[in-house]
Amino acid sequence: MEMLIYKTPDYSAMSLKAADILSAQIILNPGSVLGMATGSTPEGLYRHLAERYRAGTLDFSGITTINLDEYIGLPPDHPQSYHYFMRTNLLDHVNVPAENTHVPDGLEPDEARECSRYEAVIQAAGGVDLQLLGMGLNGHIGFNEPGDCFPLDTHSVTLTDSTIQANKRFFEREADVPRRAYTMGIGTIMRARSILVVVSGEAKAQAVRDAFFGPVTPRVPASILQLHPNVTLVADSAALSAVDGIVHTF
Numbered sequence: 087m088e089m090l091i092y093k094t095p096d097y098s099a100m101s102l103k104a105a106d107i108l109s110a111q112i113i114l115n116p117g118s119v120l121g122m123a124t125g126s127t128p129e130g131l132y133r134h135l136a137e138r139y140r141a142g143t144l145d146f147s148g149i150t151t152i153n154l155d156e157y158i159g160l161p162p163d164h165p166q167s168y169h170y171f172m173r174t175n176l177l178d179h180v181n182v183p184a185e186n187t188h189v190p191d192g193l194e195p196d197e198a199r200e201c202s203r204y205e206a207v208i209q210a211a212g213g214v215d216l217q218l219l220g221m222g223l224n225g226h227i228g229f230n231e232p233g234d235c236f237p238l239d240t241h242s243v244t245l246t247d248s249t250i251q252a253n254k255r256f257f258e259r260e261a262d263v264p265r266r267a268y269t270m271g272i273g274t275i276m277r278a279r280s281i282l283v284v285v286s287g288e289a290k291a292q293a294v295r296d297a298f299f300g301p302v303t304p305r306v307p308a309s310i311l312q313l314h315p316n317v318t319l320v321a322d323s324a325a326l327s328a329v330d331g332i333v334h335t336f
């Protein structure tokens with residue numbers, strides 16, 4: 087495995103390092119197709135990217151963004167939709183052309199049709215150059231939850247109870263958390279030419295250990311990343327606390 091691991095003292099240094107890696111990608115290839123993630127972990131790094139755009143050091147005019155996932159049933163202006171998250175956290179603050187930003191359409195009721203449309207969007211963009219990933223407490227990536235096999239292409243899923251519990255913090259009531267979502271599959275993610283994983287906090291220390299230092303198994307979806315030739319992990323020392331001493335970090 088060729089995984090490069092950056093260990094940072096805390097969340098804010100993790101965000102800065104990840105923003106540096108994304109900035110390097112944008113500067114070296116201003117026509118990059120970036121796979122985007124939502125959630126708490128990338129918020130800090132998106133803030134840095136927006137600041138760098140404002141400061142004139144980053145230009146997103148040639149960039150395409152393709153998000154990992156979206157809840158089924160939430161309209162794009164719903165504050166908990168991933169469309170809304172991407173606009174408020176990044177896209178409203180930088181100059182990615184609107185027509186080059188893609189998130190699965192949570193309002194498309196024909197699930198098979200939306201999944202094949204989304205795979206076609208990725209293909210038409212020429213594939214993903216750099217895929218940003220957060221990781222769930224159970225090792226999920228996108229909404230690819232632990233299971234008996236690795237789901238390959240973009241598909242629709244029923245969320246597990248653990249993910250509903252983790253995500254309910256963003257909703258008024260647990261009953262408001264959507265039960266289904268669209269997500270890129272493991273195959274979709276593995277086709278990205280490079281992958282940047284960001285992880286923060288003690289709560290994910292075991293997941294980091296299982297995903298990157300345990301067996302490759304669909305029980306820990308992120309473990310498949312061990313088979314990808316170009317993965318960078320940026321994690322704070324709390325998230326790396328269960329692998330202290332057994333890994334080489336920068």
Ligand code: F6R
Pocket residue numbers: 122123124125126127128154155219220221222223226227228229
């Ligand atoms: C988000 C996504 C999820 C999150 C994961 C971690 O688009 O696909 O897999 O990356 O649930 O979420 P946070 O960062 O909130 O801990």
